[in-house]
Amino acid sequence: MTLPALTEALELPLEIPHHERLAAQxxxxxxxxxxxxxxxxxGGLSAAWDAFASWIGEFRQVHGKLPPWQHCCVDHDRLYHAGGARDATPRESFDARRAADLALRQCVLSTGVERTPALAGEYGLSQGQVAALYRAIADLMYRSVRLGGIPCSALPWRWGYGWPHCD
Known part of the structure; x- marks a missing residue:
């Protein structure tokens, strides 16, 4: 069994009851x-980035006041807000959430591709090293949203956060 298939085999039965509750809402x-x-x-990433950038001017000059992948997060939030189609089955909701999380990961990776030449020069790293850092960031963000974005949790960034909390 491949790792993605194994991951889905573990996630699906744990998560479907949450999607059922969201569907009812x-x-x-x-x-x-x-x-x-x-x-x-x-998860405080944008707020922490802003604070760090305000504190260290050189960091702000190179990276800006907000994460360079901020647009990826906002696009991801739009999908999470609605939690998929209103009439989606629990399985369709699960698949839509996973697709949104994969799109976030890919967007962060694409941002890294765009920034790699400049960052490699700025920090004296190889382009491969910068790409590896962005892969690590994208993978960490993907795993974080997979773990922390389950619908019907008490978290404000859950899948379907635009709907009332589940009973």
Whole structure:
């Protein structure tokens, strides 16, 4: 069994009951999707980046006040906010969440590709070393959202956070 197949075999049975609860919230006619809101990169990443950039001017000059992949996080938040189609089955919701998480990972990797030549020169690293760092960042973000984004958790960045909390 491949690692992705094994991962899905472990995630699916643990997560489907949460998607079932979210589906009940989304199909309840008394519930409505709240207006979209985002915190940028969740888990305090954007806020910590901003604080660090405010504190260290050289860092801010090279990397900016917000993570260079901030747009990836906001796009990801748009998908998480809605939690998939309102009429999605639990399995469709699971698949949509995984697709959103993979898209976040790919977006961060693409940002790294764009920034690699400049960062390699700035820090005296090889382009392969910069690419490896971005792979590590993208993989860590992917694993973080897979673990922390399960629907119907108490977390504010959960899949379907635009819907009322699940019972």
């Amino acid at each position: 989304k199909t309840d006619p008394r519930n409505a999707l709240a207006a979209f809101a985002t915190d940028g990169c969740s």
